Amino acid sequence: MTSTYKDSGTASLNDDEEFTDILEERRRNTDLGYALRTFNPQPYKGAPSCSTSDLNKAVLESQYLRYIAKEIALETGSSVEKVRQEARGILEEMSHNLQLGFIRLMAYTFNKVFKRLFRSIYVNMEGLNMLQQAIQESPVILMPNHRSYVDFLIVSFVLFTYDIPIPVIAAGIPLASMKVVGEILRRSGAFFIRRAIGSDKLYWAVLSEYVRTIVRTGCAPLEFYVEGFRSRTLKSVVPKLGMMDMVLEPYFKGEVFDITLVPISISYDRVVEESLLALELLGVPKPKESTTGLFKASRVLQEDYGCMHVNFGRPLSVRQLCEGKINRSEYNLIPRDLPQRPSTEIQDCVNWLAHLIVRTQEEGALISPWSLMACLLLQAPITTLTEEGLQWHGLTEKTLWLRKLVLDFRGRLNWPAHTPDSDVMSSTVALHHSIVHHKAGRVYLVQDGNPASQDPLSPEEKVMRTAAAVLMLVSYRNQALHVFVRPGILATAIHITKSTQKDELFSFFCFLRDVFSSEFIFIPGRASQDFDEACSLLQKCGAVYISQQEVTVLETGLEVLSFLQKLLQPFLESYQLIFRYLCENGAHVFTEKQFLPAVRNLATKLILSGDLHTFEVLSSDTQKNVLSALRRLEAVTKLRASQQNEYKVNKAAVRRTGDILCKIICDIPVKIKLLFCVRLENFDLFLPCCL
Secondary structure (H helix, E strand, C coil), rough: CCEEEEECCCCCCCCCCEEEEHHHHHHHHHHHHHCCCCCCCCCCCCCCCCCHHHHHHHHHHHHHHHHHHHHHHHHCCCCCCHHHHHHHHHHHHCCCCCCCCCCHHHHHHHHHHHHHCCEEEEEEEHHHHHHHHHHHCCCCCEEECCCCHHHHHHHHHHHHHCCCCCCEEEHHHHCCCCCCHHHHHHCCCCCECCCCCCHHHHHHHHHHHHHHHHHHHHCCCCCCCCCCCCCCCCCCCCCCCHHHHHHHHHHHHCCCCEEEEEEEEECCCCCCHHHHHHHHHCCCCCCCCHHHHHHHHHHHHCHHHEEEEEEEECEEEEHHHCCCCCCCCHHHCCCCCCCCCHHHHHHHHHHHHHHHHHHHHHHHHHEEEEHHHCCCCCCCHHHHHHHHHHHHHHHHHHHHHHHHHHHCCCCCCCCCCCCCCCHHHHCCCCHHCCCHHHHHHHHEEEECCCCCCCCCCHHHHHHHHHHHHHHHHHHHHHHHHHHHHHHHHHHHHHHHCCCEEEHHHHHHHHHHHHHCCCCCHHHHCHHHHHHHHHHHHHHHCCEEEEEEEEECCCCCHHHHHHHHHHHHHHHHHHHHHHHHHHHHCCCEEEEEEHHHHHHHHHHHHHHHHHHCCCHHHHCHHHHHHHHHHHHCCCEEEEEECCHHHHHHCCHHHHHHHHHHHHHHHHHHCEEEEEEEEEECCCCCEEEEEEE
């Protein structure tokens, strides 16, 4: 009998969900017995038997690919046969070759690895049961979040354990080039996609037809990461829409009655790549995926990574979600096999669905005690963490206070129910010994020395060393941010406007929501609902009183509001610094390769001089998110003709936005004037600017 427990706090409809540790039974039985167990999945009822060769043949002989081949032949002056031969080569590079024998091999290998890495892998049985039913009724798209390389086959491992059809999985092409391992992954269901497709018309055609054929036939569940790539910050990434377009098109064209989307939330107590992720954010090149590198990384098997949770969300019907949102009749105007550019209505619907999935993944994620402690540790001065140490007693008291706030905000909390709170917090700090250590009643940030060199570190190197430790801490804080973002933005709006009027607070809320929509996940068209949710949560925890026209701060809510403001402060300071750089830098056109190190150098100088206290601005993800925000606000334009990711900056527009953030940071008393205008969600909203 496997051990189970109930989720101690939840934001979804599945209250008190039961999670089962699937490793418990694995530890009692042999790895070989598990791998050779009877596997008897129940596939989609309408799916024909479809081998890899049958699938590839259907793609190559499709009317769509024939049409595209003729078009390209005419455009390039090549023969149709030569274009089709090129398409065949692309498909051979791309396609999976799923075989049960290799699934058993992977089951054997991963069973051994997971038992070494994790204490437990918890899976919610209700979600699995709903998935098993959904797979028999319509084509299913599995959509996990992506925080670690471990994500890649954990879903297949779980489905193999419970006799559910194994998915085919979209993967990056670098994995295919790994000797031996690449072929094993291919035969375990991976199909490989180039990262830089650009305007390669034939490649896009082969890929889209391959994906659509899998969905149309329902021959296997299809798994892909809607965020597009692994999040190096451990918070959700704004979704990429290419694959989402492809998997939904068979429904839009009426080729299938319905498609089922299954959001999957994978949560880790500790991430295997935590130090590598921090270094990547600081500009250290990512190690190339290789078999040699995989074996070198085997030392991670000596570490303890705590528990993993795999939360299968409620299956979502595309047909029901799209009802009343789109008109599919436009696809009836031309034959289904011909290429057709989707309407703005369809594109907006795809974007909305993608954001909905990522937001649902967030709501299904479980927050660990360490994430709460990271939120609090990062609000302490860096000198306290590196030199004096933070008092253990104060940290644990505040963590218990924050635990209650998370539950008030309807967050899911992974807090052991039958263990003393003091033991829970002591063990979680011990688990994260690579980031902090507890000594003599105080907690200190761990900063690795420089064992490879006897030379003393330069001041800049010391900043980078501290930044690596801070960014590891930041990544775990980020796992809890989705719970606090909306009330945090409202708390910041209250702080800056000094207003109680709902309409003024809503204006500032929308401005900040738009500026930070590359940092956090906001479902398009839901600004009013997000504001109402923020009001409701702050009122629920006793921070404010909400009337029809006003939001009044209560004395009992000052601690909550202060915590939320400090939580967002690093983002505000980082954005303000980058705005300042763009305004003061003489160039009006710059490349991304120039921009990232230049911002990092400026930030390093300011940290050394004591004028900047946040290390998060050193993160390349933060820097890129600022560019995305300014592009959306039309303050920065990407030059389309450029091959080097060149951008043109409108310094006046950047300065106006930066002035607002500057007033937020500096806490200057303000009066509200309607000076700043930005187009937001299909209407003109005049935003209050601080003077």
